[in-house]
Amino acid sequence: MIAVYLILLIPLIGMGLLALLGDSPKAGLINTRCNLLALLAAIWLAVDVLWNGPQLSIGRMLYIDSFNVYLVALTAFVGSTTSIFSGPYMQHERDIGRLTAARLKLYYSMYQGFMLAMYLVLTTNNMGVMWVSMEGATLATVLLVSLYRSPESVEAAWKYFILCGVGIAQALFGTVLLYFAAEQKLGVGGDALLWTELHEHAGVLDPAILGLAFVFLLVGYGTKIGLVPLHNWLPDAHSEGPTPMSAILSGLLLNDALYAVVRCKMLVDGSLGTHMAGYLMMGFGLLSFLVAALFLHRQTDIKRLFSYSSIEHMGLMTFAFGVGSPWATFAALFHMTTHSLTKSAIFVTVGHAAQLAGTQRMDKIRGLILTQPNIGWGLLIGTVAIAGFPPFGVFASEFLVLVATMHDYPWLTPFLLLGIGLAFAGLFRHIQAMVYGEVPEGQKPIEANLWPVMLHLALVLWLGLSIPGFLGNWFNQATQLISGGLPQ
Amino acid sequence: MAWLLAILETLLFIAAAPLLAGWIKRVKCRLQNRKAPSLFQPYRDLRKLYRKQPITPHSASWIFRAAPYIVFASTVLAAAFVPLVTVNLPTARIADVIVLVGFFALGRTFQVLAGMDIGTAFGGMGSSREMTISSMAEPAMLMAVFTLAMSAHTTNLSQAMNYVLDTGLVLRPSFVFALGGMMLVAVAETGRIPVDNPATHLELTMIHEAMILEYSGRWLALIEWASQIKLMLYGVLIANIFFPWGIAQDFSLQALGFGVAMIALKLAVLAVLLVLSEVLFAKMRIFRVQEYLSFAYLLSVLGMLSHIILEAARVHH
Amino acid sequence: MSLFFAYLSVAAALISALTALATNRRLALDHLSQTLLRRWPAIQTKADKLLSETDYAERHRNSLFILLGISGICALLAGAGILTSNTIATDTLPLGLPWLHWHIRLDPLSGFFLCVLGLPLIAVSLYGPGYVREFEHGKYSLAVLGLFTGLFVAGMELVLLADDAFVFMIAWELMSVASYFLVVFQHEHAANRRAGFLYLLMAVIGAIAIILAFGVLAGFGDGLTFDAMRGAVLSPAWASVAFVLALTGFGMKAGLVPLHAWLPEAHPAAPSHISALMSGVMLKIAVYGFIRFGFDLLDQIHWQWGVVVLIVGSASAVLGILYALQQQNLKRLLAYSSVENIGIIFTALGLSLIFLSSGQTELGTLGLVAALLHCLNHALFKSLLFLGAGAILHQTHEQSLENMGGLIHRMPELAATFLIGTLSIAALPPLNGFVSEWLIFQTALQAGNLESGVLRSLIPTASAVLALTSALAATCFVKLYGVAFLGLPRSEHAAHAHEVRHRGMLAGPAMLAACCVLFGVLPTPLIGAMGNLTLQLTGFQLPNTSALGWLWLTPVSPETAAYAPSLVLIGTVAVGWLCYYLLYRRTGLEPRRAEPWDCGFGGLNARMQYTSGAFSMPIRRIFQPVYEIRETIDETKEGPAQTRVTALRYHFQVPDRALLVLYEPAGHAVLRLARWAGGLQTGNIRTYLGYSFFTLIFLLWVIS
């Protein structure tokens, strides 16, 4: 259990530390070190949970089961690899004078603050605290979005702040209702918001109230997932902030918001006994999937492009969780992993590509493979992976989603087919043009540290070819937990 | 014995082909009130050509020199498959009517390649037209023979003839259509009026002649002879498939003799019909030929369908 | 044993892929060997010799293709082994999902297609080293080419070995994506990029259709393994859904009209030995998928399916060849002719489905055998032709027929092998293309045995179309050979071309040509070898063809039809030689060289001969309704007031109808939709708040 406290403590210390000396050239290293330490702790925790099963902390404030422990590990991993990339990247940004020392301090401390919030969202057992830390994540990142102080970035940050704030407020209303329903049965006091308690007594809670609560929770956390039509902040925030932050936003924040929604769904399903929550999620998921796929076709900014692709994939996951059969749930969990690995890798590559071309406008970026093969191929392979081509892992989850949907809701498969086709076309028409072709004037190679990318892609490849036993166990246990059945 | 007979029959076929050509010329002259050459004029022409020294253009490749032999060989082989005076010969088993069509195609292909080999405008023109016409005539021919094959449940020619002989004279609408189609195709494939005119060297009208323009000497002889055999082949096909009566079903001498007489008679009659049509009709423009051939195609397909719908509808297996 | 060979072939392909990464990495490798092999000086010296500066590049290049060749040989061995020994080898690899490991299975069907893959692959491995040399110093890296070639081959082999939907799709997509990278290999040409994009997009959609088709079976058979799917019991409606999805998916890869649009774009774009593999082998893999799904996995067959397949197949056949006739780009022409041949194969499959569904097992089997045989034949001669086209490209750097001509004088050996390919694809006896078409006709002619009059009248119509197709095919390829190899050279490049130097570049096509002749002359053993296969799929084995001795091919019965290609060949040769002997040897008149007569017109030059466009003009006129012909005539005028026309130039294009009617409108529709979607992102925060506000209101209203 100590591991959990470590995981929460390390970023806290790191935040303080970096708030002080975030402008020193060592800052990047410190940041990386903190994340690596957290990663170690996370692995320790994972092994612990794998052997000893779910665990409750003293005071039942923290709860670790197979569902969130692998998300913790994933968060720690992506956090560390991204921080490895962020060090030189931010240094380069400072060298070209886009950033001042104060802002670097802000950036690094908020990086840790964000990680803290993420870990808290995942590990807490208290729905209220989950809400608080989710809001905390917004607050931590909102100032990073406007880090460059350009009009666009300020605008993006403002929208991010207001929309997520309002959204999350609705989630709080949902939490209140949840508490209200629980405390009628479990009595007044802190227990009534503990997820374990709620899940245990889900059967006796008042379905009417929980139904209402879920609507608020879905709209609230859904805003953070970036479900259409609550998504509008997402592309702006991703495209205007510094690239490492885009990577962790779309690699981690979206995942954890989805995690929150799924936790709520588990409660609501237990209470309602109907599939209402599932239908809502499927509806939102499918809508996001299709609309985002359409948006891909119109993009001119490379980071915007990939943020829309994030929306699309979150939509697919939400849809899969909504379908709720073991196959679909397994697929969704697996997709969470592969997507955040791949997408963060892509954002890293994109960051380099943008630095190399000196712009984020895609029509200015051409012939990457000829300019700097490793960046070009990184981007191309990453896109191939995210577009769901085997042997990369994303394919396995898309495959399972399709099969499961064909199994349970065959009439929805045409939409999936359409969506995947549209999304692929929208993504690839841009990427192909950037990667191949003639090299434009003044596009010169830069020195880039691409091994986080290679690591991520290699992992995704490995996962696509074979899922190692312990990971398979996690997925199976989590699937069991969420869908109440094992896939076979 | 059977094999020997088969070879003899083939030889007879080859030998008789120029005679048929001579006969056709003769009848035609008569109908046009011209003085006719002797029946054996074609043989004399061939002999004369053999004696002459052939000429190869500079730009000719080995295809130009090999083509006459291949054309001739494939035509002779085709002739070997077709029962002339008697059925049930072993050669008929080697290949069926589809292979026969295939062999026509083989010969034509090399003729056309030879036509393009020199790189003259006329060669290309002839080749292009030849292939165009054949690509419409061949399916029509196939359809026509398929009609027969489907009612006889075989593509083997001698089996089919046996079938017709055994069932006796039945008025099959399908056969009527098929016969029509077959005749039209025969006219087109053997390059007769109204599709092509074997007697012309007028640049813009020739088809077959344009391809073999550069040939001379023995090569020309081979090609001429091959086309005479081809003409006779079509005649024999029409005669023996649709009117097989008189063809020998056993190898007794008088049966064979009677068979020879009958086929000679049938061919003579067919030749007269051909000549009549040649005298009555004028050669048509190249782009009218497609209508002519698609009509043949239509006839054959109609034959097939009428077989399916009118005749075999009550067949149960 | 066979399975071992199969694994070996996959492994060899993968190793070749990895080896490719070592291009221009000599120093790194050298360093590696220095560090690793310090202990074993003996090996180290060998390694040093291997990695020595001198012609490292060539050794490396050869090693890539040697590995591919090994892969091909192993595939051939595995296939032959499983075909002859009547067994089914299965295996499970500890890969894939935790609850679904990779199921591997090698049965006669996959064995046959392993052979179909193996032969062209061996030829390519002979041909490759000479061909790719020109990429050595270009801007395109050989590593990419070798890597994805290896992956491509491995993917195709894995598709054949797959025994569950998951590994099947992985292998399938691996095949698609690897071949995409090969299509865009020369990516500086915008056309190649467009082709690659279209190809990959359609591959994605097709793959989803296949996944969904598997999904239906998996749903009813609850399980993703093929065994579970075989057990699935479907209602006719669902079975039809699955079948249509599969037909769409596999048809898209195989290039059935109207899903063929990618094919004529992608095949010319790839390097020629890859085009050979794509056209010769990959399309057959798609056919394999369709057979596996329709004949093996689906439990019962409905005659309507057969009708659909028959119609689609015939349409593809005739349209494919009609478009091929109008192409001036050599490789494009070949690609369209692939559409035609795939159409022929599916026609045969349609016949087979119809007969099987109406209980005529032996005829169904006959159709199936015909289809499979045509798969093999097309694999052989199409690869041969693409390799030949590659050699021409390599020597003349000309893509367009209009710039070739007279090559038979410059490249006689290539011309000879190419001629064999031409004759067999034109379905002329006694070569292999003719055998399979003969069998298809024989199948079609048995339509009389069917109960339903509709089918009985439909099938002959289809065979009429088939007849037309084969006649047009002959025209098309006569044109191709005549324009490219015969006549006078139409361009400088063609005039100064010379025979390929690298012997392998001739050996590859020659080997395939030999196979064409062999299988054309002795098809009987081949068909006999398919006995186990048909036994497994249809539960019937063609009556042993030796009713008249093994020389004869008598698919139904000796009375119905017999064909003895070998005797035919002997007869032809005998007669031909006889004439030659009598007329040449005896008379002994040497031919005299002279100017062509040409009806007395003198001064013959290359521009007077018929061009490819001119040759196919009559067909263009006759089949006007099928085409969308765009002709332009530009005149150069001179003299006062530009009145006197001194020169005319005639251009024509025949764009693909499918692109104009289906694909472009679809693209525009997507863009319109996207514009509409863009309207959501107004940029005004108050609108966004409005979205979330009304979403909330709406949901609350829904709930209560």
Next chain:
Amino acid sequence: MSITDLDLYGQAILLLAGLIALTSFLMLGQSRLVRLVVIFAMQGFLLAAATALAAGVLNYPHLYISAALSLVLKGIVIPFLLHRLIRRLGLHRVMDTIDHPARVMMAGASLVVFSYYVSLPVVAHSPLVTLNAIAVSLAVVLLGMLLMITRRQAVAHVVGFMSIENGLFFAAVVSTYGMPMVVELGVAFDVLVAAVVFGVFFFQISASIDSLNVDQLSKLSEVDK
């Protein structure tokens, strides 16, 4: 049961609920930013009063803390900060009029009805009549959003956002006598930080578009021009 047979506490709560709803309406109609902030402060006071009342009558001591929190934060600190910002940025004269006041008011009224209709099933299962106040708090939340949708000034958006928070607090108080302490504190902390961040943003925005009119923040649009 009707209001007549409620005890004094219940009546008081309902009264306060009514007043809070009224303040929301006033904000909705108010076009001067300074007054807007003042009304917002009033709402904070009312909220604090309601919380304290609940704490006193039902003696939940921890509710005193949250009462104090909301008094300090919502009643004093945040309004004060906002007021200073308005002065600093010279916005005290800016009129932020809404286009169709009548319609907006109608919409607000119908929102109240709607939220009552929505909260019916919730209320149905509970003896506490004060629960009817949940409808009011939901209404306050929705009215807050409506306020943000109708106003162009960033300050108004902040006020709307905060009044949504008020609505949430009020819901927590009347339905569940407050959330667990840790949550209360966490939420309060978030609100505080949010207020600070808002302050930062005002300067950044006015620096970038030298006004606080959010309609001018529309560079990141994807509509075809």
